[in-house]
Amino acid sequence: MDNIRPDDLCGKFAEILGAAPSVINGVCTATRSRTNIHPVVLGRRANSFMFVPQAYSFENLDENGKALCLGETVLLQEEANRFMARLREEGIIVTALHNHWLFENPRLMYMHFESLDEPLSFARKVRRALNVLTTRNIGGSRGKQRTSNRRGEELCEEFNRILDGSMHTFENGACIVMKSRTNIMPQVLGRQGTSFLLIPQMFAFESLSSDGRALCSGETVILQEELNPFISELLEHDIIVTGFHNHWLFEDPRLMYIHFEKIEKPIRFAKDVKDALEVLTTKKVSSDTI
16 A cells, blocks of 8 residues: 555545545545536426536555445446446446436436455556446536525525434535444444445535426435335335335445435425334444344
8 A cells, every 4th residue: 555644645546536535424425426417306406416426435454455346427328338348447346336317318327346455556447447448428508506595504404403414515505414424333345434435424405496396306224124114105205215225335334225206395305214214223333243
């Protein structure tokens, strides 16, 4: 492994991937949005990180300099197999390929991948694989959303308060609320993991219209036994369930992820989602408790 300090290591990891470094749950996390893809979901522009993410993390370095490395990127359908092939050529484990959303244009797919590797080696391998993705602009308007900053920021603050987020942002008309489900303590490939990529809860609204409704979306990690009760709660609130599936392999306990969306007033959506989240356990869950 390159002989550099952990903080510098995180910065270099992100730099190689063309992403912004941050530390979430004590884990180096690098994120960016794939800004050349401009989707429309349920008839609304969907330019936020929720829809066009690229995210990577590493944690749990061992004495040989290897860490649990995770990655995710949004893809166009025609890119999926080329990108998958390049990851496999680099020796990276492809763990999932699927949709996250419904009623989107263009059709979006999401690939998740993992490896036990030196972080900078992983970053370089992923960077080479990313080179097969198009840099052309795909989809609709690239203009900024026109939500009043003051009104949007006020709504975002309340949205975050209701959903008890640990961090939130309001940029270009999009509000993102993030928190980690820290009562779930998984292992992946035999390594303990607390990366946000493993235990995310993320909620958003964007494309707010004059009637006060917006494109609202959400995602949460979920245990297998919680899945159907949570689905029932979402459906009772007329929230569209758009996907549920694994993101990773060789994890313990088994983790599922559910995605959902609705055109709704953001505060109503937040309250409905908060009600649905009440069915999820707050007990500590790890491989030892399953």
